[in-house]
Structure formats: structure tokens, C-alpha cells
Amino acid sequence: DAKTTQPPSMDCAEGRAANLPCNHSTISGNEYVYWYRQIHSQGPQYIIHGLKNNETNEMASLIITEDRKSSTLILPHATLRDTAVYYCIVRALWSGGGADGLTFGKGTHLIIQP
């Protein structure tokens, strides 16, 4: 079973910040939170990952709660091209294999409205 829980869908107005939540209450101390997104009929694309500190890159920001049981991916100024399915997974860094932690749930279908 997936180790994360995400809402199945969300809407956001173009130009506004999109905040995508993820619950991972059973996360282990050595597991990172990774976010990917998948545009229809394409391979998923890596967005960002973090352990416990907040992270920011050119695509998004990742906010992880102090207890690490949940996180939020923030797209600061959503555009129509950000419409995609967003997946949150947890896995230990350098865990080269194992089904555990490398199974993607259904994710959140983010729809950006014009």
C-alpha cells in the first residue's frame, strides 16, 4: 500500500499559488519526501524532495511539518501548463530497490483554471 495520502483532485486559478497537501504519518527517520508530476500520457517528472527542512527550487517549494507527518508542495504562480497529476512519495535516499516506497499512489489531479 502507498505510504502517502493525497486528495484526488484540486482546482486552482491561474496566477494564484497552488498548495498540494500530502500526509505521510508513518514516515521513517531516514525517508525523504519526493514530489513528481505527470502530464497526461508522459513520463513523470521530478519536482523537488526534502528531509525535514523546507526546500525551494525553480519549480516549487516544499514545506514539511516539524513532525514530518505531512508536507505541502507549493507552486507559487500556477499556469495552465501546471495542470497535471502530482505524486507525493516517501523513500529512503539511495534505497536502490524494493517495492516499499517506490509505489506511486493515484496522486492529486491539479487543474489550473483560466
Added chain:
Amino acid sequence: DGGITQSPKYLFRKEGQNVTLSCEQNLNHDAMYWYRQDPGQGLRLIYYSQIVNDFQKGDIAEGYSVSREKKESFPLTVTSAQKNPTAFYLCASTRTSGGAGGELFFGEGSRLTVL
């Protein structure tokens, strides 16, 4: 540019036929993975390999086979034993040591349709 190449992008086969999907990466990654995705569903792990000449079953390995004779290549065979082979197949790879990252890199996928 470095990346993962999957081929063919679209494939049709008749029932009872085996088909092999190609996955090649030039990222020098040790670990490679095969996922299956059905409409409206997440990704389910079929097989993975952490090193050449070694691979393990994922959650839904029945009806599939793989080989890892070279670091760059991880082909997936969908056999006639797979009951519902029509799906979107994704290959991915990642490093397993050193430095920052650890993210999975995905190919663009192969869509298999059984007629």
C-alpha cells in the same frame, strides 16, 4: 543529452504473443525500474534492478520478465501469461550512491494495446 529512452512509443499485439519493450539510459544509473499504469491509476512496480545481472519482482511481476545484461539496458517482456497487458508502461532509473538527489528519472513511456 542524458536521459532514458523507451521504445516503441506505441505497440499493438495480438493475444498470445510475447512483446518486448526497450529501455535504455545513458545516465550511468545503477538502478532501473519498470512500472505499469492503467487509466486513472497510479504507477505500480513490476520489476526493478539495482545492479547488472540482478533483478527483483515488484508488486505485479506475474506475466512479465526482465533481464539486465548491461548497465544501460533493462528490457521488459510482456508474456502471453499476462492476463490484461493493455497499459502504459514506464521505465525509470536512479543513482544508488553518492551526492545529492536520488530522484527517479522516467522515460516517456510505451503504450501497449492488445487486440
